[in-house]
Amino acid sequence: MxxxxxxxxxxxxxxxxxxxxxxxxxxxxxxxxxxxxxxxxxxxTIIADAADISDGTAGVVTWEGSWNGQRVQLRTIVDTLATRKLPARWLSVSITEKVAVPATFDMMMRPGSPTTFSNFDHLQHTLPKAPGFPLEAVLRTDRRGTRFPQGIIADHLEPFSEGRAKELLITPNGVRIVWLLAEAERARYGVFRQAAFGEAQIDPALIERLLTSLSALRDAINKSERQAA
The missing domain is CATH 1.20.5 (Single alpha-helices involved in coiled-coils or other helix-helix interfaces)
Structure with a gap:
């Protein structure tokens, strides 16, 4: 040749x-x-006026809209931190309305490694747990000595009974649950290092369920504060 x-x-x-x-x-x-x-x-189908407000961050898509008269935000996050065994796709569901708490309350399930969706690792003060909280949960706040209505919060933890809810965040500006949608397909990630999540899709029933739970928690906290006043 x-x-x-x-x-x-x-x-x-x-x-x-x-x-x-x-x-x-x-x-x-x-x-x-x-x-x-x-x-x-x-x-x-759940948030009729949902608008994509994503800022271009890789792996993150954000929607905002209204549900039952409340401002809400949904976000999907692809977490590919090297500390995880497999990449994960998370669903963050928030109600961005005022809550009668004096500081940040953050409950993280099994906080063994950093995450891309939370500031939990930067909260310096660990809270003792009242009865009713999951054994795997760790509670933190950004303000030492702050008291939270843990009895009320514990009554609204039903989504955490299945092992897929990862975080409950309560701040003066809103409440949030982070849910594990899927982990990457092990074979493809192991061979090609590609974070593929198969047919995992957002379930409208899950969105409504999490929003309903968050709304009930927010209402209960605010009602308790009004009664105390």
Missing amino acids: SEVTSALLVGAIVLALTLHLAWLARRSRNRALAALAVDEARIR
């Missing part, structure tokens, strides 16, 4: 590989856009 022929063959192989990689990248983008459209359609 002549040098010219060899060069042409190598060039053809490089061109074919480049075109194939471009096709794979285009197919991946199209799949991501299709999945995003499905997520948004499902969210809007």
Whole structure:
């Protein structure tokens, strides 16, 4: 084979590989856009005015809207921190309305490693747990000596009975639950280091369930504060 022929063959192989990689990248983008459209359609069955307000952060998509007269926010987060055995896709559900608490209350389940969705690791003060909290839960706050209505909070922890709810955050500006949607497919991640989550999609019934739980918790805390006053 002549040098010219060899060069042409190598060039053809490089061109074919480049075109194939471009096709794979285009197919991946199209799949991501299709999945995003499905997520948004499902969210809007519960939050009709949901608007995508994402800021371009990789792996994070954020929607805001209203539900039962309250401002709410939904966010999906792909967590690929090296400290995790497998990448995870989280769903963060928040009601962004005032809550009658004096500081931040953060309950994290099994806080063994840092997360990309929470400031839990930066809260310096650990709270003792009242009866009714899960054994795996750790409670923290940003203000030493702050008292929270732990009895009321413990009565609204039903979503944490299944092992998929990760965090409950209560601040003066709102309440939030973070839920594990899916972990990456082990085989694909192990071989290709790709965080693929299969057919895991946002369930409208889950959104409504978590919003209902958060709304009941917020109402109970605010009602208790009004009665105490």
